[in-house]
Amino acid sequence: SSQIIQFLFGEEYVSGAIALSVISCGFFVNVIVGPAVEVLKTYEKVKLIFTINCVFGLLNLVLNILLIPLFGIFGAAITTALSIAGREITSLIFARKYLAFRYDYIHYLRYLIIGALLVLSLQVLFSFVELNLMLFLLFASVYVILYFMFVLFFGGITQEDLFFLE
Numbered sequence: 001s002s003q004i005i006q007f008l009f010g011e012e013y014v015s016g017a018i019a020l021s022v023i024s025c026g027f028f029v030n031v032i033v034g035p036a037v038e039v040l041k042t043y044e045k046v047k048l049i050f051t052i053n054c055v056f057g058l059l060n061l062v063l064n065i066l067l068i069p070l071f072g073i074f075g076a077a078i079t080t081a082l083s084i085a086g087r088e089i090t091s092l093i094f095a096r097k098y099l100a101f102r103y104d105y106i107h108y109l110r111y112l113i114i115g116a117l118l119v120l121s122l123q124v125l126f127s128f129v130e131l132n133l134m135l136f137l138l139f140a141s142v143y144v145i146l147y148f149m150f151v152l153f154f155g156g157i158t159q160e161d162l163f164f165l166e
Helices: 002-009 011-033 036-042 046-071 073-098 105-128 133-153 159-165
Strands: none
Touching (some): 002 011, 002 133, 011 073, 036 046, 036 073
C-alpha cells in the first residue's frame, strides 16, 4: 500500500509502491516454490544452479533493456519479478527430478487465502483512516493475532507442524 510506504519511508518513495507490489509477486513465487534450490544443493547440482541463475540473470538484463525505456520503474519491476519466478520454478522442475517430493498445495492454499483476505481487509481499512505510528502498530498486531486465530480455526496446524514446534 502506498500509505504504508509513505508512513515508513516518506512521500518521495510512494511512486515505487506499485513496483514493490510487482516485485513482491516474484518473491511470493519464491516462497510458494519452497526449498527447490536447497534440494539441488543437497544433490550437489551446483553447476545446474549456476546455469539457471546465469540464464535468468541474462533474461533479466535483456528484458530490462527492452522494458525500462517503455515502462520505467514498472518495467524493471516486471522483469525482476519474472526472473525471480522463472528461476524458482525452473529450480523446482529440476529438483523434482532428483527427489520425489510433493507439496500439499491445498494445505498451503489455506495460509494464502487467510493472509490475502486479512491484507485486503486492512487495505480497505487504511483507505478510511489516516495512518500514524500507533495505528500502524495496532493494525500490525491485530493482523498477526487474527492470522493465527484463523489458521487455528481453519485447521492450518497439522500434527507434523506440532511435532516441529516441540
